[in-house]
Amino acid sequence: MTMINTAILGATGYTGAELIRLLDQHPVFHIAHLGAHSQAGRLLHEVLPGINDPLASMRLQAADAPLADDIQLVFTALPHTAAATAVAAALAAGKKVIDLSADFRHQSADTYATAYGVTHPHPQLLPQAVYGLCEWHHQAIAHSNLVANPGCYPTSVLLPLIPLLQAGLLDSEQTVIVDAKSGTSGAGRSAKTELLYCEANESIRAYGLPRHRHVWEMEEWAQGIGGQTTHIRFVPHILPMSRGMLSTLHLNGQRTHEWLDLLTQRYASSPFVRVLPTGQLPSTKGVQGSNRCDIGVACLGRNHRGEEEAVIVSCIDNLMKGASGQAVQNANIMFGLEETLALPLHAQWP
Numbered sequence: 001m002t003m004i005n006t007a008i009l010g011a012t013g014y015t016g017a018e019l020i021r022l023l024d025q026h027p028v029f030h031i032a033h034l035g036a037h038s039q040a041g042r043l044l045h046e047v048l049p050g051i052n053d054p055l056a057s058m059r060l061q062a063a064d065a066p067l068a069d070d071i072q073l074v075f076t077a078l079p080h081t082a083a084a085t086a087v088a089a090a091l092a093a094g095k096k097v098i099d100l101s102a103d104f105r106h107q108s109a110d111t112y113a114t115a116y117g118v119t120h121p122h123p124q125l126l127p128q129a130v131y132g133l134c135e136w137h138h139q140a141i142a143h144s145n146l147v148a149n150p151g152c153y154p155t156s157v158l159l160p161l162i163p164l165l166q167a168g169l170l171d172s173e174q175t176v177i178v179d180a181k182s183g184t185s186g187a188g189r190s191a192k193t194e195l196l197y198c199e200a201n202e203s204i205r206a207y208g209l210p211r212h213r214h215v216w217e218m219e220e221w222a223q224g225i226g227g228q229t230t231h232i233r234f235v236p237h238i239l240p241m242s243r244g245m246l247s248t249l250h251l252n253g254q255r256t257h258e259w260l261d262l263l264t265q266r267y268a269s270s271p272f273v274r275v276l277p278t279g280q281l282p283s284t285k286g287v288q289g290s291n292r293c294d295i296g297v298a299c300l301g302r303n304h305r306g307e308e309e310a311v312i313v314s315c316i317d318n319l320m321k322g323a324s325g326q327a328v329q330n331a332n333i334m335f336g337l338e339e340t341l342a343l344p345l346h347a348q349w350p
């Protein structure tokens with residue numbers, strides 16, 4: 001089989017490291033270039049001790065080093081704005097790009113500026129970006145040169161929400177409440193005081209209030225794919241675990257007893273979305289190391305106002321379906337390959 005040479009820019013970060021682990025097992029994609037920033041010039045094993053040879057002996061290139069002509073695919077796993085610059089250069093050099101940052105997830109530069117507090121460096125590229133929620137944009141991804149890999153929290157929220165919105169089963173007046181938890185790798189590898197062991201261990205705290213930047217992304221694509229204006233109140237929490245993400249959605253709507261069947265049917269042919277049977281709810285442990293999103297539904301009955309209520313719990317590994325796993329899934333689709341190539345279905349257990 002002809003191999004496809006790929007570059008990972010941001011190879012020394014958490015999502016970059018996960019991309020290396022996944023792509024090194026891939027039968028078609030070959031890692032030909034690793035880019036870094038402060039660690040450029042070092043050998044990979046000096047920065048990522050978990051990687052084995054021959055990759056471990058590869059030298060990290062500067063983030064703006066030119067890419068060889070035979071590289072066809074570039075993964076940008078960089079902080080926002082730095083990613084946009086790298087994406088623009090890669091597209092100009094004729095490469096296909098999967099961007100893991102937020103830089104191309106919004107359709108408008110104004111929304112991006114509001115959510116991220118910075119002016120978009122390359123707004124002219126926004127119209128060509130496809131929002132890479134694989135289960136909903138498969139066709140567009142297959143024909144795209146630029147895929148914006150969705151955010152981790154939005155992935156966990158949109159996968160259960162969109163089918164219910166499309167079916168018109170949610171009360172349109174409500175504010176959807178999302179109470180979410182993440183492991184600390186969600187914040188990346190750079191040093192932050194609040195993520196020091198002594199401060200994060202044995203502690204849980206909310207952050208990102210009053211409006212975390214992922215809310216704009218959730219609301220934009222709830223409307224863009226689900227077809228309904230949706231208001232979301234989102235409170236994320238950081239937990240003392242390395243990876244994993246659990247989002248609990250509190251919802252009002254109609255015929256809640258049908259929701260489980262609806263979600264089960266919608267995702268029956270989606271290899272990476274598993275809707276659990278009645279009475280079961282997912283856990284982060286159940287998806288750790290897997291590219292799956294696990295979803296559970298609990299019907300709560302009618303509240304004191306007579307409205308039907310339900311809770312949906314959605315779990316992903318933030319570095320897999322929430323980032324690098326979904327990025328590889330997108331790359332597989334983009335190149336017409338089997339969607340599941342090199343992507344683990346099973347979680348690590350225990």
Ligand SMILES: NC(=O)c1ccc[n+]([C@@H]2O[C@H](COP(=O)([O-])OP(=O)(O)OC[C@H]3O[C@@H](n4cnc5c(N)ncnc54)[C@H](OP(=O)(O)O)[C@@H]3O)[C@@H](O)[C@H]2O)c1
Binds near residue numbers: 037
């Ligand atoms: N972590 C998650 O769970 C997650 C989930 C979804 C999406 N994302 C997004 O994915 C991207 C990468 O996240 P991450 O968690 O992997 O971050 P990270 O661990 O902090 O890694 C950042 C990477 O970018 C490089 N870098 C830092 N500043 C740079 C600059 N100014 N110019 C060029 N390169 C620079 C770093 O290189 P050096 O190490 O050499 O300095 C490192 O390789 C971010 O946009 C993030 O929002 C992350």
